[in-house]
Amino acid sequence: MIGCSFYRIDLLAENAYLRFANQIGIMAFAQTPLVFLLASKSNPISSLTGITYQKLNYLHRASGRACIFASWIHALLWTPEVWWAGHFKRWYIIWGLVAIFGFTGLWATSFRWIRRAAFEFFLVAHILLSVAFLVGALFHWQRMAYWIWPAVAIWAFDRLLRVVKTLRINFPWRRADGQCTLEMVGSDVIRLTARRRGLKWSAGQHFFLAAPGVAGSKHETHPFSAANVPSDEGDVEAVFLIRAHRGFTQRLRDAMTSDTDTSIPVFLEGPYGTAHSLEHFSTVLLVAGGTGVTFVLSHFLALLQSARSGRSPIRLLHLVWHVRHGSDVTWIAPLLNQAAKEHPDIDVRVEVFVTRTKVADEPWPGEVQTPGVETPPTVTSHGDHLSGRSSQTTLVDPAESRPLLETIPTPTTGLSRSAQEIVSFKPGRADLCTILRRDVARSEGQVNVTVCGPEALMSSARTAVREVNTPEAARRGQVEVEFFEETVGS
Ligand SMILES: Cc1cc2nc3c(=O)[nH]c(=O)nc-3n(C[C@H](O)[C@H](O)[C@H](O)COP(=O)(O)OP(=O)(O)OC[C@H]3O[C@@H](n4cnc5c(N)ncnc54)[C@H](O)[C@@H]3O)c2cc1C
Known part of the structure; x- marks a missing residue:
């Protein structure tokens, strides 16, 4: 930008x-x-490049900062001249000040800690200050209006599209009227199921949910990844897992009158996010933490669908999920039960790592080795989950048939017998490097690792891929490992 600003300037000329x-x-x-x-x-950049709008937001912030920087240089260089000419009360200067302070306000109210602490404040401030900037810039120098109107048009089109998407999914001809079922599936997790005719989305995409009855404002919407994929034509159920925080999500939880509530209208808008297909991989390792499972579970279910219909060459589908308590499996039990019932002839594994057991109080892998997790034990489950009785999962050293670790009490999880065959419980955090090494060794073709969860988990997955997918390993003929990560933070 600075380079271009010197275009055709004679630096020795007066007032250069x-x-x-x-x-x-x-x-x-x-x-x-x-x-x-x-x-x-x-935006079309996402459609053309496949880069999600969340990732492009990084460039939005970078280009915004460049714009503020350029505006301030412009303003500071003109200040002495305007001062001597006594133009400070002229309208074009006042509008210029509105624009520059509006834009600077946009930057000052967008820091990550502000977005984390008060997202709604950030959002409202962003809208008001953007209007101030656009109006100020337009009247500051009207000859430049041809740069401002396209920005206004882009913004208006985006808002219009959001309204159209909301109407298309929710309103009368869909006969949905915000109907949905909210279930309290954990102390702070709600499972929301919304049935909508002809609703379509792909694995990894998300919707914005609005519940005007409980939201702070009528226009408040929040993004949540769909945990499943549509299976049939006609009425389709979209499932979401919502962790209650302090704002909208807490109000939604507080508004529930019983553990299963169908009285709160919730409207969907979307889908958003770029769908990336994992269909062409031979092995897929999906890694999640907490409610990050929604993102990877939709891929898990989509891959099972593709394998069933013969569209995917996948042979090993492996889901590694970190939860605080074994009973958290209840969140996704109906989806796993369905998947297990129809699962195709491929190797499907779901490993649930329970981080809040007595033996699980250790740091992330790499800091300390976890003996029972490093050497994969066989898992034996006792008890009948469907009957509602608690069961015990014991980790056993395969060589010596003796318990390696304390038993993990596995409370009622709602898993069917066929689902129990693919799900195993382990204490502590997964040693992703060892898991990936094993999956790669067994794979006949390209491997994909997709992760969604807290930053520590994503960093652990990145490290594992770096350690396994080395140039030396590639030279030895090891299959290629592709990595994909998704953040759901603000
Ligand atoms: C693409 C995407 C997918 C997501 N999927 C899920 C999911 O499947 N399950 C789940 O539990 N959570 C998911 N989230 C996070 C979820 O949107 C927030 O937890 C929720 O909006 C918090 O609302 P609140 O008012 O209760 O939050 P607050 O208590 O006010 O804040 C809690 C955190 O949520 C962030 N947040 C608040 N509002 C928004 C917003 N409108 N957009 C983005 N972040 C926000 C805040 O910055 C803060 O970090 C996803 C987020 C994104 C961006």
């Missing part, structure tokens, strides 16, 4: 710095449509 100030101001104007495009949820 003012010419530079004007040109860098024009550069700031020229960034505006790009800044708005990169913030849009349905």
Whole structure:
């Protein structure tokens, strides 16, 4: 930007710095449509490149900062001139100040800690300050309006598309009217099931949910990944797992009158996010922590569908999920039961790592080795989950048939018998490096690792892929490992 601002400037000429100030101001104007495009949820860059709008948001912030920087250089270089000319009360200067302080306010209210602490404040401030910036910039220098109107059009189109998407899914001709079932499946997790006619989405995509009855404002919406994929034509059920925090999600939980509530209307808008298919991999290792399971579970179910219909060459499908308590499996039990009933002739494993057991109080792998997890034990389950009785899962050293670790009490999980055959419980955190090494050794073709969860888990998965997918291993003929990660933070 700075380089372009020197275009055709004779540095020795009188007032060359003012010419530079004007040109860098024009550069700031020229960034505006790009800044708005990169913030849009349905932008063509995502469609063309496959990069999700959440990841493009990084470029939105970068181009926004560049624009502010250029605007301030423009303003500071002109300040002495405007001062001597006594133009501070002229309208074009006042509008310029509205624009620059509006834009600076956008930056100042967007820090991560503000978004984490008060997302709704950030959102409202972003809308109001964007309007201030656009109006200010338009009237500051109307000859540059051809940069501002495209930005306005991009923003308006994005909002319009959101309204259309909401109406298309929810309203009268769908006969849905916000109907859904909310179930309390853990102390702070709600399972929301919404049945909508003809609803379509792909694995890994998310919807914005609005519950005007419990939201702070009528327009408040929050993103949640669908935990399943549509199976049939006609009425389709979308399943979401919602962890209650302090805002909208807590109000939703508080509004529930019983553990299963069908009285709160919830409207869906979407789907959003770029769908990336894992169909062409021979082995897929899906790694999740907590409610991050929604993202990977939809891939898990989509891959089973593809394998059943012969669209995918997948031979090994492995889900590794970290939960605080064994009973958290209840969240996804109906989906696993369905999957286990129809599962095709491929190797399907679900390993649930329970992090809050007496033997699980250890740091992430790499810091300390966890003996029972390092050497995979066989798992024997006793008890009948469906009958509602608690069961015990014992980890046994295969060589010596003696318990390696304390038993993990596995409370009622709602898993059917066929689902229990593919699900095993382990204490502590997974040694992802060892797990990946084994999956790669058994794989006949390309391997994919997809992870969604807390930053520590994603970093652990990245390290595992780096350690296994080395150039030396590739030279030895090891199959290629592809990595994909998804964040669900703000
Ligand atoms: C693409 C995507 C998919 C997600 N999928 C799931 C999921 O499947 N299950 C799940 O439990 N959570 C998911 N989340 C997170 C979920 O959106 C937030 O937990 C929820 O919006 C919190 O609302 P709150 O008002 O109760 O939050 P608060 O208590 O106000 O804040 C808790 C955290 O949520 C963030 N947050 C609040 N509002 C939003 C918002 N509108 N957009 C993004 N982040 C927000 C805050 O910055 C903060 O970090 C997903 C987030 C994204 C971006």
